[in-house]
Amino acid sequence: MHDRTRGRAFSRRELMAYSGTAALAAAAGFNATPALAKSRFVFANESDYDTVDPHAAFDVGRVAVRLNLYDGLMRWENNPAVLESWVAESHAISADGLTYTFKLRRGVKFHDGSEVKAQDVVYSLDRILAVGKGAASLFKTMVDPGAAKALDDYTVEFRLKKPSAIFLAIVPEIHIVNAALVKKNEVNGDWGQAWLSKNSAGSGAYKLAQFDPAIGFVGERFADHFKGWGPKWIDEIEYRGVKDTNTRVLGLLRGDFQGIGGYLQTDQLNRIKANGNAQVLEAESMRVMMAQFNVTRPPFNDLHVRRAINYAFDYDGFDNDILGGLVERNPTPLPNTIWGVPKDVKGYSYSIEKAKAELAQAKAKIDKPIELAFLAGFQQSEQAAQLLQNGLTKAGVQSKVVGYPWPVIVDKFKDANTTPDVSIYWISTYYADPHNWIGEMFSSSTAGTFKNASHYSNPKVDELLDKALRSTDQAERAKLYEEVTRIVVDDAPGLWIYNTKWYGPYSSKLKGIVFCPVGSAQEMRTAYYENES
Numbered sequence: 001m002h003d004r005t006r007g008r009a010f011s012r013r014e015l016m017a018y019s020g021t022a023a024l025a026a027a028a029g030f031n032a033t034p035a036l037a038k039s040r041f042v043f044a045n046e047s048d049y050d051t052v053d054p055h056a057a058f059d060v061g062r063v064a065v066r067l068n069l070y071d072g073l074m075r076w077e078n079n080p081a082v083l084e085s086w087v088a089e090s091h092a093i094s095a096d097g098l099t100y101t102f103k104l105r106r107g108v109k110f111h112d113g114s115e116v117k118a119q120d121v122v123y124s125l126d127r128i129l130a131v132g133k134g135a136a137s138l139f140k141t142m143v144d145p146g147a148a149k150a151l152d153d154y155t156v157e158f159r160l161k162k163p164s165a166i167f168l169a170i171v172p173e174i175h176i177v178n179a180a181l182v183k184k185n186e187v188n189g190d191w192g193q194a195w196l197s198k199n200s201a202g203s204g205a206y207k208l209a210q211f212d213p214a215i216g217f218v219g220e221r222f223a224d225h226f227k228g229w230g231p232k233w234i235d236e237i238e239y240r241g242v243k244d245t246n247t248r249v250l251g252l253l254r255g256d257f258q259g260i261g262g263y264l265q266t267d268q269l270n271r272i273k274a275n276g277n278a279q280v281l282e283a284e285s286m287r288v289m290m291a292q293f294n295v296t297r298p299p300f301n302d303l304h305v306r307r308a309i310n311y312a313f314d315y316d317g318f319d320n321d322i323l324g325g326l327v328e329r330n331p332t333p334l335p336n337t338i339w340g341v342p343k344d345v346k347g348y349s350y351s352i353e354k355a356k357a358e359l360a361q362a363k364a365k366i367d368k369p370i371e372l373a374f375l376a377g378f379q380q381s382e383q384a385a386q387l388l389q390n391g392l393t394k395a396g397v398q399s400k401v402v403g404y405p406w407p408v409i410v411d412k413f414k415d416a417n418t419t420p421d422v423s424i425y426w427i428s429t430y431y432a433d434p435h436n437w438i439g440e441m442f443s444s445s446t447a448g449t450f451k452n453a454s455h456y457s458n459p460k461v462d463e464l465l466d467k468a469l470r471s472t473d474q475a476e477r478a479k480l481y482e483e484v485t486r487i488v489v490d491d492a493p494g495l496w497i498y499n500t501k502w503y504g505p506y507s508s509k510l511k512g513i514v515f516c517p518v519g520s521a522q523e524m525r526t527a528y529y530e531n532e533s
Contacts, residue, residue, distance in 0.1 A: 097163030232528035266324035312391035340481030
């Protein structure tokens with residue numbers, strides 16, 4: 001890339017380092033000061049936007065792409081999260097729980113003006129399964145390729161392999177792409193992956209205007225979005241990857257950014273609250289901070305080593321001292337606030353003596369430093385890794401702390417050989433059901449995804465989870481998830497730290513942000529600026 005106004009070439013490293021500045025946006029060709037005084041929202045994110053393919057990612061870090069550029073048949077909205085009809089106007093489920101039929105709204109338009117039809121939905125699900133990324137790990141357990149049929153232009157039918165209690169909950173992840181447009185850009189049967197990673201083919205409230213994986217993306221308001229618009233809106237939205245916490249916070253306080261990620265220290269949140277140019281929105285959420293252990297190799301294939309690491313983390317010190325008590329201890333993989341949590345499971349507590357006792361029983365030898373991986377740009381993740389390192393040192397275990405950008409570590413998770421020993425991050429709400437956490441994190445079918453980075457596999461757990469998915473009785477499902485949780489906590493394939501509120505730092509002028517635990521307020525269709533005509 002080149003800054004044509006100065007005649008100086010910027011390296012990719014420089015662009016990444018300075019991606020929080022308005023000068024960088026101009027150097028990259030991003031329109032930092034749009035003509036005609038368009039209203040503009042700039043969000044500085046902790047993680048990168050390496051792709052705009054809606055079927056390539058299934059995480060909160062890049063959810064702004066999916067929620068703003070694309071639509072689905074249904075969508076999770078509001079808090080508590082409610083599953084609402086979206087492109088579909090209605091749906092029906094057969095008595096045997098195997099067939100789901102959706103009626104599409106007429107007149108929903110893609111960004112190129114063509115109409116969204118049932119054939120596009122069919123192509124989108126087939127593409128998810130064929131590409132094998134994003135939410136594919138979930139869908140492949142429920143449906144086979146060809147399971148979706150267009151009965152006519154406005155009716156689509158899904159035929160499941162077996163009844164699933166969560167199929168409707170994950171239908172929003174079938175982000176609908178313009179089949180004709182993507183097919184036109186396929187190369188050697190790649191389902192348009194190369195093209196769609198840099199271009200869009202959606203119908204969302206915003207259409208892609210610019211994209212650079214070194215910076216982020218810009219979306220322009222799609223005036224013909226089927227949901228319509230209120231009396232005020234934001235004309236352009238921009239999402240940038242900005243790793244440095246201070247750069248994000250200072251940019252918000254100066255007005256360079258109108259929103260930033262909320263994974264911040266308590267002092268930073270208080271600093272923002274005290275500034276007249278910014279505000280911190282708060283909402284009840286279900287986001288579990290945890291560490292996953294790669295259980296496929298020594299020493300983590302030894303139960304006693306895994307338990308020792310659980311005892312070596314100072315939970316109270318992290319939750320109360322470092323984070324100022326703004327979070328709640330969460331001793332299991334399930335958020336404390338959702339049904340299916342066994343209340344009798346207290347989890348592990350900080351005890352170097354117990355850690356040493358477990359290590360004394362271990363057969364596996366720890367003959368090299370354990371890798372503690374944190375998410376680059378996420379200060380809490382790094383602090384947790386350092387705190388765990390301190391505890392391990394006291395227990396006589398050497399370790400090293402290594403940071404990875406989110407897209408990089410997700411790629412590492414695909415292969416047990418490249419997955420770090422310990423990975424510290426969060427599991428957010430992708431759909432409001434216990435399976436979102438305990439099911440996806442510990443089903444052998446999801447091994448190698450960011451949900452199951454431990455590569456955990458237990459036949460008894462698989463059996464119980466499968467039974468929970470077949471049942472439509474919530475009380476029965478709750479008991480099954482409780483049993484699974486007890487087994488998993490005893491197996492210790494990870495450690496679980498806290499569940500927290502959502503904190504959203506934004507410009508004080510910004511209004512209309514609607515928080516939903518599914519998506520963490522990244523949908524911008526309802527946002528606007530106060531006192532703007």
